Amino acid sequence: MEQDKPTAIQRLTKKREKELLEMIGKQQIHLTLERMYLIRAFEEKAEELYGLGKTHGTMHLSIGQEGTALGACTAVKSGYDYLLNHHRGHGHCLAWGGGVKEMMAEFMGKETGYCRGRGGSMHIADVERNNLGANGIVGGGLPMSVGVGLSIQMRGTDQVCLAIFGDGAANTGPFHETLNMASIWNLPVIFLCENNQYAMSMSLGRAFNIDYISQRGCAYNIPAVTVDGNDFLAVYDAVMNATERARSGEGPTLVECITYRWRGHSRSDRQLYRTRDEIKEWREKDPITRLAGKLVKAKMLTEDEQVAIKEKTRQSIEDALVYAEDSPAPDVSTVMEGVYAD
Secondary structure: OOOOOOOOOEOOOHHHHHHHHHHHOHHHHHHHHHHHHHHHHHHHHHHHHHHOOOOOOOOOOOOOOHHHHHHHHHHOOEOOEEEEOOOOOHHHHHHOOOOHHHHHHHHOOOOOOOOOOOOHHHOOOEHHHOEOOOOOOOOOHHHHHHHHHHHHHHHOOOOOEEEEEEOHHHHOHHHHHHHHHHHHOOOOEEEEEEEOOEEOOEEHHHHOOOOOHHHHHHHHOOOEEEEEOOOHHHHHHHHHHHHHHHHOOOOOEEEEEEOOOOOOOOOOOOOOOOOHHHHHHHHOOOHHHHHHHHHHHOOOOOHHHHHHHHHHHHHHHHHHHHHHHHOOOOOHHHOOOOOOOO
């Protein structure tokens, strides 16, 4: 059956929002909000540490994109399913359930980090929990997701692979090759495009001659949808539906999440391509504030609970920083470990 081309952003009805909140439950939705605050606090601390010269290389912050990370990762089974993400991946790792101490240690290049300090900001992975890691190559994780999907299919499990990539990656060859192969082999892969409006300094309007990146799904007969990436519930609903399709053997889905990064592409970005008014407009769509507001309105969160959750995450970040700073740096004699197989 041929797939229809998306022509608008799919919005949730108030009835569907209520259903989703009831289905998720108060305890889980509080944990979700806590993780969103944790991602924000981690990124802000990462920015501070970089400015103090305590980290090396570069980094790509995901402040403002927490709704997409949590919506997607909450809708699958982290630790059972698989995750492949991109260089702006701190939030994805934490949304997947990653330990903030191990994350901070890796970010600071310490031996106690997830990759023993070898990965740093752009290559954090937690293989034991099926987080196969970020990738410094634009679109680099996409072809890997086909391999993961094929492995799942050949082993006969009901796992899925969540492959997260940016709008810039949608204009690379691997994007098209990957979607084509996943389609013809009917693989259990959820392709999630984190569309934050800019590929470095290239705006969406200059790089695409279509309204939505999800429209490319129809070229490969893959169901596709575009949702508000700053609405946790909208992302959760779309990815949950895609997951159900994949688990039942119906193949891949393309989900486009419209969101925005509050900071520059990287720390060297002077942001001359966008205005302060534009940034201010998007900051008013803060995914954390929006979710908290919905929970207060649904009487699932009080203002005191919100403050307590926020303070808890701030303390977690400070504890993680102490852990990372007290951790040893990698021994130079081990520099070749992990490069070659025994």
